[in-house]
Amino acid sequence: MKRVVFNEERCKSCELCINACPKKILQISKDKMNNKGYRPAEITDNEKCIGCAFCATICPDAAIKIEEV
Amino acid sequence: MSKTIYEKPKSLTDTTFHYCPGCSHGIVHKLVCEVIDELCIQGKTIGVEPVGCAVTAHDYFDFDVVQAAHGRAPAVATGIKRSLPDRIVFTYQGDGDLASIGTAETVHSATRGENITVIFINNTIYGMTGGQMAPTSLPGQITQTSPYGRDPHIQGYPVRICEMLATLDGPSYIARVSTDSVPHIKEAKKAIKKAFENQINGKGFSIVEILSTCPTNWGMSPVEAMKRLQDEMIPYYPLGVFKDVGEGNE
Amino acid sequence: MGEKVLMKGNEAIGEAAIRSGCRHFFGYPITPQTELSAYMAKKMPKIGGVFLQAESELAAINMVYGAASAGVRTMTSSSSPGISLKAEGISYIAAADLPCVIVNIVRGGPGLGGIQPAQSDYFQATRGGGHGDYHLIVLAPNSVQELVYLTADAFNLSEEYRIPVMLLGDGTLGQMMEPVDFDSIPEPVYAEKPWATNGTDNKREKNVIKTLYLDAPELEAVVMEREKKYDIVKQELQRYDAHDTEDADVIISSYGITSRVVETAVQILREEGIKVGVIRPITLWPFPEKAYKQVHPKAFLSVEMSTGQMIEDIKLACECSAPVYFCGRTGGVIPTPDEVVQKVKDILKEVG
Numbered sequence: 001m002k003r004v005v006f007n008e009e010r011c012k013s014c015e016l017c018i019n020a021c022p023k024k025i026l027q028i029s030k031d032k033m034n035n036k037g038y039r040p041a042e043i044t045d046n047e048k049c050i051g052c053a054f055c056a057t058i059c060p061d062a063a064i065k066i067e068e069v
Numbered sequence: 070m071s072k073t074i075y076e077k078p079k080s081l082t083d084t085t086f087h088y089c090p091g092c093s094h095g096i097v098h099k100l101v102c103e104v105i106d107e108l109c110i111q112g113k114t115i116g117v118e119p120v121g122c123a124v125t126a127h128d129y130f131d132f133d134v135v136q137a138a139h140g141r142a143p144a145v146a147t148g149i150k151r152s153l154p155d156r157i158v159f160t161y162q163g164d165g166d167l168a169s170i171g172t173a174e175t176v177h178s179a180t181r182g183e184n185i186t187v188i189f190i191n192n193t194i195y196g197m198t199g200g201q202m203a204p205t206s207l208p209g210q211i212t213q214t215s216p217y218g219r220d221p222h223i224q225g226y227p228v229r230i231c232e233m234l235a236t237l238d239g240p241s242y243i244a245r246v247s248t249d250s251v252p253h254i255k256e257a258k259k260a261i262k263k264a265f266e267n268q269i270n271g272k273g274f275s276i277v278e279i280l281s282t283c284p285t286n287w288g289m290s291p292v293e294a295m296k297r298l299q300d301e302m303i304p305y306y307p308l309g310v311f312k313d314v315g316e317g318n319e
Numbered sequence: 320m321g322e323k324v325l326m327k328g329n330e331a332i333g334e335a336a337i338r339s340g341c342r343h344f345f346g347y348p349i350t351p352q353t354e355l356s357a358y359m360a361k362k363m364p365k366i367g368g369v370f371l372q373a374e375s376e377l378a379a380i381n382m383v384y385g386a387a388s389a390g391v392r393t394m395t396s397s398s399s400p401g402i403s404l405k406a407e408g409i410s411y412i413a414a415a416d417l418p419c420v421i422v423n424i425v426r427g428g429p430g431l432g433g434i435q436p437a438q439s440d441y442f443q444a445t446r447g448g449g450h451g452d453y454h455l456i457v458l459a460p461n462s463v464q465e466l467v468y469l470t471a472d473a474f475n476l477s478e479e480y481r482i483p484v485m486l487l488g489d490g491t492l493g494q495m496m497e498p499v500d501f502d503s504i505p506e507p508v509y510a511e512k513p514w515a516t517n518g519t520d521n522k523r524e525k526n527v528i529k530t531l532y533l534d535a536p537e538l539e540a541v542v543m544e545r546e547k548k549y550d551i552v553k554q555e556l557q558r559y560d561a562h563d564t565e566d567a568d569v570i571i572s573s574y575g576i577t578s579r580v581v582e583t584a585v586q587i588l589r590e591e592g593i594k595v596g597v598i599r600p601i602t603l604w605p606f607p608e609k610a611y612k613q614v615h616p617k618a619f620l621s622v623e624m625s626t627g628q629m630i631e632d633i634k635l636a637c638e639c640s641a642p643v644y645f646c647g648r649t650g651g652v653i654p655t656p657d658e659v660v661q662k663v664k665d666i667l668k669e670v671g
Contacts, residue, residue, distance in 0.1 A: 010085050010086075014090035014292075015091075015290070015291060015292055016091055016292065016295065020251055038090070053074055054251045056075040057075065057251050058096065058248075058251055058254060059096075060086070060091055060291075061085065061086055062095065062098075064075070065077070066074040068071060068072040068073075069071040
């Protein structure tokens with residue numbers, strides 16, 4: 001099973017990961033906010049993640065880590 | 070036990086980037102550090118940073134970095150490389166730095182075949198100073214200093230660095246890549262890796278021009294900026310390899 | 320005294336630099352110093368050194384910036400207009416506390432000026448030449464022998480203090496040939512360079528060489544730290560020659576090649592019973608102020624190949640305890656002893 005880990009303090013809500021995700025399972029958090037005042041991205045349905053790491057690859061802030069657990 | 074599929078490269082520090090949301094600089098910083106990790110050269114690498122948004126890249130690169138005066142990175146890198154030929158020396162420059170004030174340093178380090186690697190971020194604008202016209206700004210592009218759109222009859226035409234340098238015998242590898250999509254980012258990484266490998270193998274001057282976004286100064290969202298890069302920049306700045314002395318045709 | 324060899328000033332600088340461990344020279348052609356580059360072009364490849372003719376003086380000084388960052392002994396040379404081109408790079412090198420040696424074989428200015436010798440770059444050299452609070456150590460030889468001595472010394476001083484050192488010569492010194500002995504020049508004294516950006520080898524924290532400090536108090540702190548260093552240099556490094564100053568009515572000051580014109584004038588005047596003395600600054604920065612505080616002439620006379628620049632430092636040093644006069648030529652014209660003799664006589668008419 002793939003696990004997408006967001007380093008929320010690095011995220012700047014740029015949405016490039018959301019745009020790049022082939023499974024469309026990423027969104028901007030509606031409740032969380034990091035210390036820069038950005039609402040970080042988050043995964044909606046981890047089950048559907050195929051571990052392609054598109055999100056992590058395009059992330060301009062190296063905020064995403066993908067693991068196989 | 071969990072296996073890592075993707076994580077931040079080792080030679081990238083933990084300092085969060087100061088770059089604007091969606092800025093390609095961050096993507097390219099990752100690619101450069103991933104390549105440095107994969108080639109195991111972190112201890113041998115010396116970066117030369119420009120004057121521009123990447124002027125504080127030394128906060129993010131976990132190896133020795135020298136900050137050059139605006140446009141002079143290739144000359145500084147030449148001084149370092151000529152002093153420490155076994156070290157891996159690369160410059161990281163924006164379009165103002167490399168293609169405007171530093172054009173002579175760019176052309177001459179290239180025609181000398183200086184054994185350095187040049188990472189050239191082309192986002193068609195001066196970012197750090199707030200969005201002025203760059204030598205690579207497209208015709209019609211509105212900027213702080215081309216408020217009515219760049220008029221080639223008054224402000225000249227954007228310069229295609231790769232094609233220009235490809236006329237020189239000095240360079241060993243010239244490629245233009247892009248950060249607009251994951252497949253292109255993977256291509257960009259291959260090109261960056263090739264450029265660093267060339268230096269390791271003493272092949273001489275390698276440059277990778279990386280089409281990049283500047284959402285803030287383009288006045289767009291990061292996603293819109295990627296679209297603009299695809300629709301407007303790539304047609305004017307075609308991607309590809311413009312020179313590759315490679316093993317084959319040595 | 321070692322064995323002497325007849326050598327042209329420009330080439331003697333090159334030989335002295337090589338003997339001082341300089342293996343990285345970045346040059347650009349400009350009269351009247353080009354022979355130095357040519358000398359390095361011939362010699363460096365034979366000793367595993369690097370000679371590179373850059374695309375401009377501006378690129379050359381930035382190559383020096385890189386080489387100095389890498390921790391090697393490095394040098395560049397040029398003449399007046401080229402030094403103006405290097406001014407930005409020199410400010411950066413001073414701001415990064417990088418050691419290196421910069422040679423200016425001065426020619427007539429401003430603008431393209433001329434190619435004959437001059438001293439009209441005094442302000443540029445002693446006030447830094449570029450932007451910001453900084454100084455270069457500036458050494459002013461007046462013979463090929465002293466040129467060679469000060470070249471070797473420049474490398475040691477530059478590393479000891481981590482301040483770029485400028486050798487201020489002129490077209491005459493660069494072009495003239497004189498017998499020179501290399502055995503009497505200072506031995507290289509290498510400083511440790513833990514700050515150098517030469518690759519961590521994964522054994523140390525990264526080094527960063529930069530000059531940008533966006534936080535004002537931080538920049539101020541860095542600049543003030545350097546000022547402390549400059550104060551130390553001012554105390555330790557005021558060099559000058561002086562003679563016949565005790566009974567002198569007029570003390571003549573000049574540096575470099577002009578000082579040899581002055582020596583002839585002093586002989587003529589002394590033979591006529593006129594009491595003149597000499598103070599010849601060797602370090603132009605730091606200016607040898609103490610020399611001017613120990614003497615009580617009726618007047619000082621500054622003789623320069625310019626419209627008068629060092630004259631200001633003499634006034635500052637003697638705090639106008641006596642009137643300071645000027646005599647000189649510029650544009651590449653060399654003053655004659657008779658002009659100096661006449662000027663001294665005119666001064667004595669005034670000050671009695």
